[in-house]
Amino acid sequence: MTIDGALPEELDYFSPEFNDNFDEIIAEILEERPIVRASGMWIVTRHEDVRAVANDWETFTSSRGTIPWNESGAHFRPTAVDPPLHPHFRDPFAKLFAPRAIGPLEPFMRQEARALVAAIKEKRECDLDADLSATYISNVFFSGVLGLPREVAPKMLELINRWNLPPFDQEALAEYGRYVDEILRSQLEVPERSPMIEALLNLEVDGEPVAWEDKCNTLSLLIVGGLDTTINAINQSLLHLATHPDLRAELVDDPSLIPAAVEEFIRRYPGVVGLGRSATRDLELHGQKIKQGDRVMVGFGTAARDPRMFDDPLEIDVHRQAQGHLAFGSGIHRCLGSHFARLEVRVALEEFLAAIPHFTLDPESQPRITTGIGREVHGVRLLIGDELG
Template structure:
């Protein structure tokens, strides 16, 4: 059961934009350009064919890697391609390192073990009833109108409300503000990024100070506050960096995935129709949707010594950007790679990364997506993009639509219990 997915995720059909020619691909590739954002998948397809490993002269120079096998190798070989020397090009306004993403093993393993136990399938399963109630409460806010902006009214508030309430127990009256700060602080070209980061940092410090004064809850925040790292107490900066990653890693990514998936449902109504007929296929569908429309587009590594990728000589200290979004549509790994295929037998996608830095929140993200899609499919019928809607994406490392204005058949409110 497969469906042609050409040009359904916001990218233009056909060749990439006029400014994305062969010379641009080989020498001037700009991962933060609006041209790339508007033509992401056609451009990455062109890169895989024309120059799967190439060096761009933008932002002081960096390598771009787009083929599945090469991306997999760079992600797994942490001793050669380090996460500890800057993850963004150009540098991020965020001063405190995100832990454990911006350190390497063996220290990285201690931080990952610290938080892994709180995001296993068994750990997140008890959160499902509250999560489903939250989803229905959000849908109740717009279902009677027969129209909404799914990004503003569902996709962005949902992961924030879920994470801050269920996972770390933040005060409910602070959630909207901190979610806004988190999403803006992670946008490299946003003029408010630095100010929003400062605001987010202040919030994290205040939240942690409050938690220190409260009785323990036995959650991940308590575990971080009382942790020992390599036989010593965790430092305040390490606490901030770990909580910071939990926040930044899960909000805009889940929102972006939901936004792109709902765009696909609008443009390929046969997919939601098939899932309504066969709801048991939803977990499998989530994996295929993450492969096609994963929100985490790319990440940067630093070469720790002279090495090579596919015959190209990489010098010590040079930056290497690997493209998850390209690897996930590599024709060599995924037959009919641009098609949504519910019968895909092997789906080793990289939507959550691979190697030692694979996303610690993947189980929570899968649960959030599965429950959200289950309820949205059940309650929103005849889903369409609003007439004349123009879909745009921000130029960041995460792919999320700015807005997804939709119409649908109005339905009744059901209350928080669904």
């Protein structure tokens, strides 16, 4: 945070000032410091450096956990393992998230989105979390991808938000792990499991089945990655459109621009601000000495705002080429579900804008933006109607 016009030597990442002035502080950091100390960790900020660190798993290991500020908990597979273990946990799912594999789910996505949007249109108001994003993503991901009962999603989301956002409830993380264990055990007697669960239960390393705990940790990652980040992408996108009527009108008039808009929304409002690594050796980056064992945040969210990479980075420009962004990460730990997430968000926006071209933010709505591993918005309420323009 800026104090008397200058950045302090170490930032308080968890302070209200940092949360409330995130864009301004990050812009200042990007201008002045390619690497900054914050709450006991180093944040690598600039696009070029973030890509380099994310690709150097030998120097910046994930094996000590991916929560940036400490090594406790959330040792999910495959993000928290490096080679040679890493491909054993990633490769079985890569083909299941490939564009050819997820494409057939689009009609199901549209069916789910249309039903929710129709109800919103009739009600003429919308709580984004309850009425659209959380319900839509939960239904699509749990039913369409995991083949799990969609009824388990609300509890999953409640636990994820408790451990993933300040004040970072560690008991919620433990409870989340126990609940994932319970859900996975319930699948053991299911005669026809989804390809995703089947791949999970058959995970092997060098021909030997992996431990049950590792299977649960892998499912834990699939769920948190498949729910939280995409819900936030839809919330951020529709909040932006509710407060930028010119852009909304442009997308309504020319829906072919929606895929480019999705890419921009994901770049501008990445679901993951940064993930944690640990330095495996002493090194120096831009003159700053990093010691072996130091915690490092790979700043995917700050890289998305780097003016060296993107002109006017805080603007949503549907005519720019934003494919170079790092919102889905980079290197061996790049998000497995990036194609799936893009499709989910695109379908949601296409269906919403086709049915509801006019909406605005409820003046009594008080959106809450919270910074943790991600930067999430909740409490968004929209009003629907032609008279609102």
